[in-house]
Amino acid sequence: PSGIEVKPGYERTHLLGTTFNKAFGDWVLRGEFGYSTARYYLTADLRDSDGVIKSGEFSYVLGVDYQGITDTFISVQIFQSLITSYENGITRDELENSATFLFERKFLNETITAELLTIHNFNDGDGALQAEISYQLSSNIFVNLGADIFYGSRQGLFGQFDSKDRVTFGIEMGF
Numbered sequence: 636p637s638g639i640e641v642k643p644g645y646e647r648t649h650l651l652g653t654t655f656n657k658a659f660g661d662w663v664l665r666g667e668f669g670y671s672t673a674r675y676y677l678t679a680d681l682r683d684s685d686g687v688i689k690s691g692e693f694s695y696v697l698g699v700d701y702q703g704i705t706d707t708f709i710s711v712q713i714f715q716s717l718i719t720s721y722e723n724g725i726t727r728d729e730l731e732n733s734a735t736f737l738f739e740r741k742f743l744n745e746t747i748t749a750e751l752l753t754i755h756n757f758n759d760g761d762g763a764l765q766a767e768i769s770y771q772l773s774s775n776i777f778v779n780l781g782a783d784i785f786y787g788s789r790q791g792l793f794g795q796f797d798s799k800d801r802v803t804f805g806i807e808m809g810f
Contacts, residue, residue, distance in 0.1 A: 648673040648691075661703030668695045677784040690720040706741040739773030747772045754793065761787020761794030767803075775809040 651670030671694075677689040694716040701709045714733040721729040734757070739750045748769045755762035767781035780802040787794030 646673060646675060661701055663700040663702075664698075665700070666695060666697045667781070669693070674718075674719065677726045679721070679726055680722075683724065688722050688725055690722075690725075693717045693719060706745070708737070708739040710737040719750045728758045728760075742780040756787070756791055756793065757792030759788045759794060761785070761791030761797075763793045763796075777807040779803070779805040779807065781805075 649672040650669055651672075652667060654665070654667045656663055656665035658782045670674065673689055674692045675689055675693065678686060678688045694714070696712055696714045698710060698712040711736045714731075714735075718727075718729050719809040734755050736753045737750070738752075739748065741748050748767075748771075750765075750767045750769075752765040753762060754765075762785075764784040764786070766784075767779055769777050769779045771777050781803070783803070784800045785796040787797065787801045789795050789797065
């Protein structure tokens with residue numbers, strides 16, 4: 636009687652969107668726009684009977700890629716997401732703002748790849764820094780060593796893992 640009853644379920648949503656890209660020499664401008672008709676957001680409002688609020692969501696990403704330096708790829712992206720029928724109590728902000736930065740460089744005739752990816756959420760001031768180095772042993776075998784470093788507010792998607800940084804090692808085989 637004093638507990639919470641959870642009934643998992645799947646609710647259909649419809650997504651309408653478009654993408655574009657345009658190359659300008661060594662640069663590529665690209666983007667995506669989308670509108671979801673029915674997204675479900677957690678609410679902290681104790682009076683809400685099911686703990687979620689239904690709303691539409693408009694979101695987009697704009698990105699710029701650069702490949703003007705031999706064996707190097709640089710990419711920057713900006714993300715925004717707007718809850719169209721925002722209500723007090725929803726546990727995320729009405730407008731979410733994030734950005735990514737990717738730097739990738741290949742060495743030794745493309746047998747070694749070094750990659751650095753940063754993801755930052757401006758609303759919560761949190762993010763992740765991911766670094767990886769990959770070595771191609773043969774045409775179908777890769778060895779990877781990486782690290783994920785999380786930072787920021789414990790309220791954020793990434794900041795909640797602030798004390799859970801990790802090192803990864805992997806072997807990939809294709810056949």
